[in-house]
Every structure is written in structure tokens, then in C-alpha cells.
Amino acid sequence: MTEIQTPRLLLRRWHDDDLVPMAEINADDQVMRWIGDGSVLDPDQTAEKIEQWEDEWDEEGFGLFAVELLASGELIGFAGLSVPEYLPEVMPAVEIGWRLGQPFWGQGYASEAAHAALEFALQDRGLDRVVAISRPGNDASENVMRKLGMSLELDTVHPEFGHALHVHAIDLTEFDA
Known part of the structure; x- marks a missing residue:
């Protein structure tokens, strides 16, 4: 079972x-406003989604980790890796992503979890390159991307929803563990 411990977090299956x-996090319109078409998700x-994330672990050897606080064991969201099949023009690629509940914003948890997931991608799983995809205006996520050392590589449009997207990338030679 793959687990990563950071100073404050446990990333796990x-x-x-x-x-x-996780359903409570996905039901928050402020959390979901930058995801897909901005729609919230119900518990079903x-x-x-959790089943799909677990399937990706089985198929790819990586996936989205559940992220919990070490101090309390509370689930605060996810961070990890996925294949961005929804954006064919960047394929083949592996995308790093994160989603945290609002009470956990602004405390450095996203950066801490994302850094651990990126290190896992590049050092443990042997990937040469990782992308991150965001919508313009999602300054908090783009700030995490900058902290990871990622650079803007491409501006494009979401093929299904039609909104603008920024594609950031980093390769193994640029990563500072």
C-alpha cells in the first residue's frame, strides 16, 4: 500500500x-468552481470518482491520494496524479492535481501535498515530466504550481466546456526535491 508522510500530512489510498x-468537499460550490464546468458532485x-481514482492506481501504478491531517486523521481532500485524457492535445501526459476542503485553504497544505506527489511522480514512479492544468483566475492553484517550480507551457481551451486553460509543466531536470 502506497503512503507518503509529510511533516503534517498523510497521503494514502x-x-x-x-x-x-470527500462528498462534503465536492458539494461545496466554492471548492468546485474551478473544476470541470463548476458543478458540485453529489455523494453518488x-x-x-473515488472508484475511478482507485482504478487508476491499479491500472497506472499512480493516482490521487486521499490526504489526511496527521494530527487528527481528518480527511482534507486529495492530491496526486492522473492521466488528463480530457485534454488530448497534451497527451501523453501525467497531471498533478489537488482539491482541499475550504477550512484547509491558505495553510500550505496544498503545496505540501502537491510537492510530495510530484516527488513521488518523478523519483518513485520514474516519470520524466508532469503537467498541471488550471483555469485562468485560479490564482491559489497557480501559486502552488509556481512553488513546485512549474512553468506555463501552453494556453488552450477545454474541449468540452469551452473555457480557457493554462497548462504548466515541469520535468525531472527542473525538479528541486
């Missing part, structure tokens, strides 16, 4: 009891 707290949709 998903458990059954993660559904309720969240359960489907």
Missing part, C-alpha cells in the same frame, strides 16, 4: 470512510 468527508458521483 482511499478508505470506505472517506466517502462522506463522489463514490464513482
Whole structure:
């Protein structure tokens, strides 16, 4: 079982009891405003997503980690890796992403979890390059990308929803563990 511990966080595979707290995060319109078309997800949709994330672990050897606070064991969201099949023009690629509940914003958790996931990608899984995709205006996520050492590589448009996207990237030679 793949786990990564940082000073404040545990990144781990998903458990059954993660559904309720993740569904609460996915039901928050402020959390979801930058994701896909901005729609919130209900508990059934969240359960489907968790199942897809776990399937990606089995198929790819990487995926989205559940992120919990070490101090309390509380699930605060996810961070990790996925294949951005929704954006064919960047393929083949592996995308790093994160989503945290609002109470956990602004405390450095996203950067801490994302750095651990990027290190996992480049050093443990042997990937040469990782991308991150954001919508213009999502300054908090783009700030995390800058902290990771990622650079803007491409401006494009979401093929399904039609909104602008920024594609950031970093390769192994640029990564500062």
C-alpha cells in the first residue's frame, strides 16, 4: 500500500470512510468552481470518482491520494496524479492535481501535498515530466504550481466546456526535491 508522510500530512489510498468527508468537499460550490464546468458532485458521483481514482492506481501504478491531517486523521481532500485524457492535445501526459476542503485553504497544505506527489511522480514512479492544468483566475492553484517550480507551457481551451486553460509543466531536470 502506497503512503507518503509529510511533516503534517498523510497521503494514502482511499478508505470506505472517506466517502462522506470527500462528498462534503465536492458539494461545496466554492471548492468546485474551478473544476470541470463548476458543478458540485453529489455523494453518488463522489463514490464513482473515488472508484475511478482507485482504478487508476491499479491500472497506472499512480493516482490521487486521499490526504489526511496527521494530527487528527481528518480527511482534507486529495492530491496526486492522473492521466488528463480530457485534454488530448497534451497527451501523453501525467497531471498533478489537488482539491482541499475550504477550512484547509491558505495553510500550505496544498503545496505540501502537491510537492510530495510530484516527488513521488518523478523519483518513485520514474516519470520524466508532469503537467498541471488550471483555469485562468485560479490564482491559489497557480501559486502552488509556481512553488513546485512549474512553468506555463501552453494556453488552450477545454474541449468540452469551452473555457480557457493554462497548462504548466515541469520535468525531472527542473525538479528541486
